[in-house]
Amino acid sequence: MSQLSRRAFASGLPFGLVGGSLLWGGLSGGGPTPAFGATQDTPATSATPASVTPLAQIRIGRFTVTALTDGYADMPYTFFPGRDATEVEQAAKAQFTARPSGVRFLFNQYLVEDGERRILIDAGPAGSIGQTGALPRALGALGLQRDQIDAVIVTHMHQDHMGGLIAGGKNNYPKAELYIDRRDVTYWTDPAKRNGAPDYLQTSFRMAGEVVRLYPKLQAIDGEREIVPGVSIVDLTGHTPGHIGVRVEDGGQSLIMVSDMIFPVVHPGATDVFFLFEQDRAAAKAMRDRFFPRAASEGALIAATHMPFPGLGRIVNDRGQMRWQVADWALQN
Numbered sequence: 001m002s003q004l005s006r007r008a009f010a011s012g013l014p015f016g017l018v019g020g021s022l023l024w025g026g027l028s029g030g031g032p033t034p035a036f037g038a039t040q041d042t043p044a045t046s047a048t049p050a051s052v053t054p055l056a057q058i059r060i061g062r063f064t065v066t067a068l069t070d071g072y073a074d075m076p077y078t079f080f081p082g083r084d085a086t087e088v089e090q091a092a093k094a095q096f097t098a099r100p101s102g103v104r105f106l107f108n109q110y111l112v113e114d115g116e117r118r119i120l121i122d123a124g125p126a127g128s129i130g131q132t133g134a135l136p137r138a139l140g141a142l143g144l145q146r147d148q149i150d151a152v153i154v155t156h157m158h159q160d161h162m163g164g165l166i167a168g169g170k171n172n173y174p175k176a177e178l179y180i181d182r183r184d185v186t187y188w189t190d191p192a193k194r195n196g197a198p199d200y201l202q203t204s205f206r207m208a209g210e211v212v213r214l215y216p217k218l219q220a221i222d223g224e225r226e227i228v229p230g231v232s233i234v235d236l237t238g239h240t241p242g243h244i245g246v247r248v249e250d251g252g253q254s255l256i257m258v259s260d261m262i263f264p265v266v267h268p269g270a271t272d273v274f275f276l277f278e279q280d281r282a283a284a285k286a287m288r289d290r291f292f293p294r295a296a297s298e299g300a301l302i303a304a305t306h307m308p309f310p311g312l313g314r315i316v317n318d319r320g321q322m323r324w325q326v327a328d329w330a331l332q333n
């Protein structure tokens with residue numbers, strides 16, 4: 001870790017100096033709030049400078065798992081069906097996570113390495129939402145280019161998980177096998193579904209078409225299966241039809257990347273509160289009703305896309321009330 005930290009510090013640059021995409025505005029910018037999912041074509045001026053690239057690294061048996069982040073966006077308090085905006089804002093304030101324009105969402109990705117292969121879980125929104133587009137730089141801080149990634153697992157076809165695959169209208173991971181659940185591939189490339197969908201999901205539909213076009217090596221996954229020994233798909237359908245998690249397991253240790261099972265502020269304390277993007281709320285609730293107690297009883301180490309960086313924690317049953325417990329990750333050896 002010390003070498004990694006040193007490299008990360010040495011290569012740290014203010015966000016505002018790197019590339020154009022980081023400055024592309026979104027929900028967290030000042031001024032009028034753009035439609036969700038829209039990409040602004042004028043740079044926002046309120047990007048918060050970050051002096052170092054966030055990286056966090058843990059060992060799971062023979063695997064090294066590195067948390068990377070593409071950036072963040074602040075989600076309006078009105079984006080959580082099941083609770084009114086005032087309730088969400090009060091809960092955010094009580095947790096000291098309230099921002100003027102909403103709940104801070106990180107966009108965390110995870111790089112899984114076993115010494116032979118590099119598997120990236122999710123690709124980030126890449127500038128299509130908020131202050132994002134930092135993933136290539138985070139990989140760069142590890143000395144990696146995107147063409148050194150052997151496989152990408154996309155947990156579902158929302159724009160904030162796949163945008164980086166096709167940012168700039170090209171295949172950004174040319175050497176990678178790409179794995180996405182078949183139910184999501186089918187859903188998000190269905191013109192009838194697209195026609196019936198609200199505006200804020202149109203970007204995801206458009207991107208899904210681009211992904212299929214630009215990644216002929218896309219492998220649609222049917223059900224739970226191993227991708228490589230020790231890295232397997234977990235069915236977490238609900239948030240989207242083909243929403244999946246990824247379990248990394250070796251030597252008696254395990255980590256499960258659960259993607260959008262858990263949203264900050266509202267989860268895991270309740271399961272009858274949702275994120276706006278969730279079209280089948282009954283399915284989303286059913287999965288959280290099953291998953292939260294199971295994860296709590298197993299003490300499962302969890303990685304979650306939108307939780308505060310590095311998104312590592314556990315669900316704890318605190319006298320009947322589920323809460324998120326941040327996991328130690330540094331200096332554990």
Ligand SMILES: [Zn+2]
Nearest residue numbers: 158160260305
């Ligand atoms: Zn998401």
